[in-house]
Amino acid sequence: MDRIKKKRNAVEWAMHYRQIIILVVCCLVGFGMYSLPEMRKNEFPDFTVRQGIVVAVAPGNTAQEMLEQVTKPLEEYIFTYKEVKKAKTFSKSRDGIVYIQVELNDELNNKDEFWSKFKHGVNDFKAQLPSNVLALQVMDDFGDTSALLITMESEDKTYRELDDYIDLLQDRLRRIPSVGRMSVSGMQKEQISIYVDNNRLSKYGLNEQTLALSLMQKGFITTGGRVKTGEYVQPVYIARSMNTLYDVQQQIVYTDQSGNVVRLKDIARVVKEYPETDSYITNNGRKCLLLSVEMKKGQNIVQMGEAINQEMSAFQRELPEDVSIFRITDQSKVVDDSVENFLHELMIAVVAVIIVVMLLLPIRVALVAASTIPISIFISLGLFHALGIELNTVTLAALIVTLGMIVDNSIVIIDSYLEKLGEGTSRWHASIESTLHFFKSIFSATLAISITFFPFLMTTTGMIKDFLQSFPWATTIILGVSLMVATLLVPFMQFFFIRKPMQLKVRKDGKKPFSFLDLLQRYYNWLLDRCFAHPKVTVGIGVASVVVGIYLMSKLPQQLMPYADRNQFAVEIFLPTGTDVKRTAEVADSLEHILRQDKRVVSVASFKGCASPRFQNSYAPQIAGTNFAQFIVNTTGVEETVQLLNEYAPKYNDYFPNARIRFKQLSYSESVYPVEVRLSGEEPEALKYDAERIKALLQTIPELVSVQTDLNEPLAASDVVLREDEATRLGISNLGVESTLAMRYGSGISLANVWEGDYSIPVVLKSEKADSALLSDLKDELIPVMGGLSSVPLRQVADVVPAWKDGQLVRRNGIYTFSVQADIQRGGNAMAAIKLVQQKLADFPLSPGVALTYGGDWEDNEEKMPPVMAALAIAAVIIFFILVFHFHKVNIATLIFSSMTLCIFGTAVGILIQGVNFSVTCVMGIVSLMGIIVRNGIIMIDYAEELRATEHMTTSDAIYHSARRRMRPIFLTSAAASMGVIPMILGKSGLWMPMGTVICYGTLITMVFLLTVLPCAYLLIFRGTSKQRLLVENLEKQ
Secondary structure, eight states: OHHHHHHHOHHHHHHHTHHHHHHHHHHHHHHHHHHHHHSOBOSSOOOOOOEEEEEEEOTTOOHHHHIIIIIHHHHHHHTTOTTBOGGGOEEEEETTEEEEEEEBOTTOOOHHHHHHHHHHHHHHHGGGSOTTOOEEEEEGGGGOOOSEEEEEEESSSOHHHHHHHHHHHHHHHTTSTTEEEEEEEOOOOOEEEEEEOHHHHHHTTOOHHHHHHHHHHHHOOOOOOEEEOSSOEEEOOOOOSOSSHHHHHTOEEEEOTTOOEEEHHHHEEEEEEOOOOSOEEEETTEEEEEEEEEEOTTOOHHHHHHHHHHHHHHHHHHSOTTEEEEEEEEHHHHHHHHHHHHHHHHHHHHHHHHHHHHHHSOHHHHHHHHHHHHHHHHHHHHHHHHHTOOBOHHHHHHHHHTHHHHHHHHHHHHHHHHHHHHTTOOHHHHHHHHHHHHHHHHHHHHHHHHHTTTHHHHHOOHHHHHHHTHHHHHHHHHHHHHHHIIIIIHHHHHHHHOOSOOOOOOOTTSOOOOOHHHHHHHHHHHHHHHHHHSHHHHHHHHHHHHHHHHHHHHHSOBOSSOBOOOSEEEEEEEOOTTOOHHHHHHHHHHHHHHHHTSTTEEEEEEEESSOOOOOBTTBOOOOOOTTEEEEEEEESOHHHHHHHHHHHHHHHTTOSTTOEEEEEOOBSOOOSSSEEEEEEESOHHHHHHHHHHHHHHHTTOTTEEEEEETTOOOEEEEEEEEOHHHHHHHTOOHHHHHHHHHHHHSSOEEEEEEEETTEEEEEEEEOTTSSSOOHHHHHHOEEEEGGGTEEEEHHHHEEEEEEEEOSOEEEETTEEEEEEEEEEOTTOOHHHHHHHHHHHTTTOOOOTTOEEEEOHHHHHHHHHHHHHHHHHHHHHHHHHHHHHHHHSOHHHHHHHHHHGGGHHHHHHHHHHHHTOOBOHHHHHHHHHHHHHHHHHHHHHHHHHHHHHHHSOOOHHHHHHHHHHHHHHHHHHHHHHHHHHHHHHHHHTOTTTHHHHHHHHHHHHHHHHHHHHHHHHHHHHHHTTOHHHHHHHHHHHHO
């Protein structure tokens, strides 16, 4: 029977078959070492950005007409899809165009399937919109993030030549399997412009419409059919009339009866040119094309970056000297640097924990305990790789946070082993018994820590859930591996390496050598005696610390998602609605020149009249226009980025007249503006009135900068109102006036295409006034009458009235919603600023029918923090039931559960000392802290309960001896856990420093309370219960 029992004992089996265990461990460690360079790496887990844009274009419609005729029906249709999150879906109606940003529900995982269905639906719905809606497009790639943004730039080469080079680069990059979609921005295409002389044209009884129709017919391309001979099918091709600029100039537009011809060059100026553009891109002042490269899902971005670097280096050598390639953003480098820095921090943390263990324990004991750290880490990395868990900052943070816990399992078992050796037990049996004795305790503690992170996956949604997805799994794997190592490998290691109990060494002079742990034990014994002399005062101090901690926590600055640590930032430039791109470029170029003078600035990529593709997950592309410009500024480092923002933002926010400059530090927050006050209702005028009043009020708050509304400035326009009697008499219609003015004041009418190989050159009919005209020119514009034989000035048949139109009308959730938006001063806290705004607006008198809500960081916080706190509460409940399961006593479970509140004071003090904000990673740190407290509580109370049961000690003696005996392992655990996260704090990462702060300060401060308050609380609660327990035991035996 004994032999059977021994076989069933896993620890003893592992001792007997140690060669198998060592072989398996060596194989797993080897696989972990192999996995480290091979693993898929990322900065963060893949985020699903559930956003898309619907764009509708209807030239000639005002913003109000767009809203009534296009936006409303589109919104009603979009809201028929249950996957759409209505509260976050908003529209911006402008002159002739509407943008509707559609946000999907957080629960939707397969967004590609939805967008495919949605595109087909919107395409079918277009038939129900007015006929002047020329384009309706769904941009489902709005949420896709570019892995790299590459510029192809030159001073001397034409855009066409740059385009040829970028095509060659794309061909090379397509060979890389992990490269996904690629797109080119900033291309300026040549065109053949036909500038008509209307005076010459009218001599021949022609007008622009007839000329345009004639040229369109000549440029139209279709099939000439085929000749079937019965034996062969021969296609017929019609030679094209327009193949070169010369061909276009030589087109015959009029022939008289005598055979005289008038060619196009006789009545028009025909030139090949780059037309006036509404948008273009430069990098460091040089014209360029931008290539956006995306990565296929599930690929290794670091490996893709290395492959792209090789291709680009080879390609650069083949390019002419005056053409260069530059990476504006390189996510693969960001990921590589981020993972490398975190691995560096992990290495420092491992070394720090090992040093702590080596300093505090005898060398052989320390070596056994410390060796479990690299073993557990490499086995965990191998399991990550095997299970498809990528290496990112979240999984690496899990490794760092659990370092102290990894070594703790071994320390507890080795400590018990040494105790049993001192009692005279043989090494073999001491090793087995120490492991079995503590297995239940360390299993319960490991389970408590592992399982408490899973509620985050139950309660959170969207970006937060994507962010936290791998943390619980990583923690569980690491702690599970450390538990297996501690119970299967450590028993043999301690048996083999630790052959004698810890003996007190004596120097030649008869004095004991200095031991930090002995000194600590001596002071702790003194402190414990004082606490036991006044247990109620001690517990009172503990309760007071909890109350003070709760008060301090309520005053902590909050920031759910912090700023990103980047060597780049963005600048957004806004000018009044309708501003020409030339004026916008003047402001942008001036600011760019200022920035480039600073040695800390590496490059400035400038987007004038357009916005950059999404180059960071949470930084959504702006809806651009000719009055908008954007920079991506690369700096020499993360600290330099913060310095530049601190220096330049206050100085240049309002530096240029009629221009608003916004310096944007990249962050993980999804809100566009940190402070946003939304006004909703059915009466636009009432909303505008209230918005302007609130804007004026917010401008008086010194913590806010760049306060503005999202209405945009009114758009200066001209209303042409035909006088019906005169117009009808002359045979002039609305269509005739519109088409004439559109030809002369629009960007031109495309007539045909001239092809030079694979390069198409549009042939465009336009007026000399298309790119430069005055309002008086419009009034004097000649409108053809009598089929073009004569013409009259526009002022004769119509009134041309200057007018102001709405620059932009915004609706959210199908209701008019105008927002007052603001940034905060550099170094300020958004949540604190929003609370100031709320105080100011508490009694603000709104117009009837107007509702006020808050967006920005407040909305983000209100959406995301309650699920995070709910997860924290669920984690606490789970811990409570694990304690009940472990002790089988609700009162003991309640005591240890209550002791978790002791971490509040340490958490608050740590956050205040380090000056960080309370963020989502702080909550994760608190959960880790709860696990450490429960672990230490179990170790202490377990031993006290054991002494009461086996040694029949009184409550006072049992908890007193338990506290003194367990002080060392509890201190070692706390010291290891604290030292492990110090590199996190020193790294000063906006995301992970708060978590490291909570664990470091929380563990050390809470350890003091745990070693004093918990024993006293146990004493007060269970004093006098020994006799009751004895009676219960006797009754159970009867």
